[in-house]
Amino acid sequence: MSYLDNLENTLKSLESRDERDPLIEERRKSERDGALAAAPWADRLKNSEFTRNLMDAAAVMGHKLRAKIYMAWLGSSLRFELRQRRLELRPTAEGIVAVFMEGNNAITSREVDLDSSPDALLDEWVGQIA
Numbered sequence: 001m002s003y004l005d006n007l008e009n010t011l012k013s014l015e016s017r018d019e020r021d022p023l024i025e026e027r028r029k030s031e032r033d034g035a036l037a038a039a040p041w042a043d044r045l046k047n048s049e050f051t052r053n054l055m056d057a058a059a060v061m062g063h064k065l066r067a068k069i070y071m072a073w074l075g076s077s078l079r080f081e082l083r084q085r086r087l088e089l090r091p092t093a094e095g096i097v098a099v100f101m102e103g104n105n106a107i108t109s110r111e112v113d114l115d116s117s118p119d120a121l122l123d124e125w126v127g128q129i130a
Contacts, residue, residue, distance in 0.1 A: 034092075034093065035076075037092075037093035038076065038091040038092050038093050039076075039091075041091035041092065041093075041095055041096055042076035042091040044091075044096075044114060045076070045078065045089060045091050045096055045114070046073075046076070048114050050112075050114040050115070050116070050118055051078065051089075051114075051118075053117070053118045054118035054121065054122065055071055057118055057119055057122050058071060058080055058122060061122055061126055062082070065082075065126070067082055067083065068082075069081070069082045070082070074088075076090075076091050077089060077090045077091070080125070082126070082129055083129060084102060084103055085100075085101065085102055085125070085128060085129045086099075086100075086101040086102075087099070087100055087101070087121075087125040088101065089112060094111075095111055095112070096111070096112040096114060097109050097110070097111060097112065098110055098111075098112045098121055098125075100124075100125060100128060107128070
């Protein structure tokens with residue numbers, strides 16, 4: 001059996017498996033609806049003064065701690081990472097949620113007010129690390 005025949009058979013089996021599972025379409029629709037509901041908050045998070053100030057404050061805090069705070073956009077979420085701890089800002093339909101994580105496990109979460117100062121959020125996160 002050639003490579004192309006094998007690839008074609010694999011694709012056909014994947015398609016038939018998707019057709020057999022009726023929950024896939026329902027799951028996709030709910031994910032799409034959630035993303036559309038969170039879109040205004042995602043845009044606000046990406047373009048807000050709060051985010052710029054938070055990134056600047058994280059760089060200063062990392063310098064004080066003599067450690068690198070890694071910052072990355074993952075889709076519409078903003079992730080900060082220091083050692084094994086993470087802070088993720090995730091847009092939802094209701095607003096922005098800050099999720100405090102250790103490794104891949106969420107420790108706690110809370111709502112974020114984009115009109116407030118980011119220093120309190122950063123101090124709360126770094127306080128959990130130290």
